[in-house]
Amino acid sequence: MTASLPSPEERLRAAGQRVTAQRVLLLRLLDESKEHLDAEGLYERARREMPDINLSTVYRNLAVLKEAGLVEQRYFAREHGREYFEPSTSAEHYHFTCLSCGRVVEFETPLIARVRAELQARHGVRVRHACICFEGICADCAARGQTVPPSKEIIPHDPPSHV
Amino acid sequence: MTASLPSPEERLRAAGQRVTAQRVLLLRLLDESKEHLDAEGLYERARREMPDINLSTVYRNLAVLKEAGLVEQRYFAREHGREYFEPSTSAEHYHFTCLSCGRVVEFETPLIARVRAELQARHGVRVRHACICFEGICADCAARGQTVPPSKEIIPHDPPSHV
DNA sequence: AGCTTTTTGCAAATGATTTGCAAAAAGCTA
DNA sequence: TAGCTTTTTGCAAATCATTTGCAAAAAGCT
Numbered sequence: 084m085t086a087s088l089p090s091p092e093e094r095l096r097a098a099g100q101r102v103t104a105q106r107v108l109l110l111r112l113l114d115e116s117k118e119h120l121d122a123e124g125l126y127e128r129a130r131r132e133m134p135d136i137n138l139s140t141v142y143r144n145l146a147v148l149k150e151a152g153l154v155e156q157r158y159f160a161r162e163h164g165r166e167y168f169e170p171s172t173s174a175e176h177y178h179f180t181c182l183s184c185g186r187v188v189e190f191e192t193p194l195i196a197r198v199r200a201e202l203q204a205r206h207g208v209r210v211r212h213a214c215i216c217f218e219g220i221c222a223d224c225a226a227r228g229q230t231v232p233p234s235k236e237i238i239p240h241d242p243p244s245h246v
Numbered sequence: 247m248t249a250s251l252p253s254p255e256e257r258l259r260a261a262g263q264r265v266t267a268q269r270v271l272l273l274r275l276l277d278e279s280k281e282h283l284d285a286e287g288l289y290e291r292a293r294r295e296m297p298d299i300n301l302s303t304v305y306r307n308l309a310v311l312k313e314a315g316l317v318e319q320r321y322f323a324r325e326h327g328r329e330y331f332e333p334s335t336s337a338e339h340y341h342f343t344c345l346s347c348g349r350v351v352e353f354e355t356p357l358i359a360r361v362r363a364e365l366q367a368r369h370g371v372r373v374r375h376a377c378i379c380f381e382g383i384c385a386d387c388a389a390r391g392q393t394v395p396p397s398k399e400i401i402p403h404d405p406p407s408h409v
Numbered sequence: 410a411g412c413t414t415t416t417t418g419c420a421a422a423t424g425a426t427t428t429g430c431a432a433a434a435a436g437c438t439a
Numbered sequence: 440t441a442g443c444t445t446t447t448t449g450c451a452a453a454t455c456a457t458t459t460g461c462a463a464a465a466a467g468c469t
Contacts, residue, residue: 222370
């Protein structure tokens with residue numbers, strides 16, 4: 084799964100960015116987890132291998148990597164105000180977040196690409212980036228009667244896959 | 247355009263919320279501007295008529311009104327970390343934000359509703375809310391050669407309609 | 410009018426993200 | 440590989456939007 088992608092060093096060089104131990108580490112962690120991590124999450128993982136790494140370094144590098152197209156920012160409705168990232172290599176998909184338990188459901192659909200195409204065609208704009216996310220009640224929570232917009236407290240009934 | 251919708255007072259009562267001068271004012275301002283306002287923007291407008299209104303009151307009431315379904319939160323990719331609101335009465339539409347000039351293009355499409363329907367059908371979830379937004383370069387900026395992800399500085403070439 | 414509950418204004422807290430700065434590391438170049 | 444220039448790092452303090460605690464004021468009964 085991670086077999087054919089260039090190493091963090093190569094990707095950094097290819098993008099014309101300096102290769103620092105911190106960047107290499109962050110890229111690798113992002114690759115490995117193949118999941119949505121925010122700066123704090125990345126920081127936690129990173130300091131396990133590089134105890135002196137600083138949170139602001141993580142933020143700064145996420146900005147650099149994003150600018151360079153090496154990572155992509157993902158959005159979750161529930162998590163507005165918190166920025167999540169995935170390696171740019173992951174497949175195009177979208178997210179649904181359960182308001183009750185926090186579970187994240189990933190799904191694919193060609194329709195968003197069509198929306199983008201139509202938007203570009205009809206308005207002459209060039210779409211560079213999209214934020215698409217849904218939230219509501221997942222099947223399990225619905226089954227156990229969770230139908231109303233519940234308290235802000237999220238009680239995971241099952242560990243969300245990205246934790 | 248605003249002819250047939252119930253007054254702020256009526257809407258508040260119908261939603262089982264207390265009718266306070268502040269809430270009535272905020273709802274009215276939201277109706278009048280028919281545009282995307284954030285808490286700060288609403289606050290600015292509100293204090294012109296009610297100089298002692300407090301920013302935290304605006305925040306608290308936006309939360310209440312949102313919970314009651316009287317206003318809806320809108321999302322702009324560029325504005326992540328800032329919460330925008332529109333009256334719930336406005337038609338379903340989506341936003342494209344120009345990274346270069348800040349212009350907001352509104353557009354409609356039935357495809358998002360289909361995505362939602364498919365998501366619900368295929369995963370058994372109940373979608374309560376969606377965040378759909380696009381960003382990139384608008385036609386005008388493209389015409390004047392703005393094609394790269396420019397600096398954070400946004401130079402409006404034309405006052406965006408919502409200011 | 411009197412009583413109870415909700416809301417308000419104010420100030421201070423929060424939480425994520427950013428910034429200034431001097432020291433350290435990266436990427437040349439000779 | 441040493442020397443030099445530019446970028447990056449760690450740290451602490453700052454910022455910015457949003458939230459919260461609290462006592463006084465207003466709303467909604469009766």
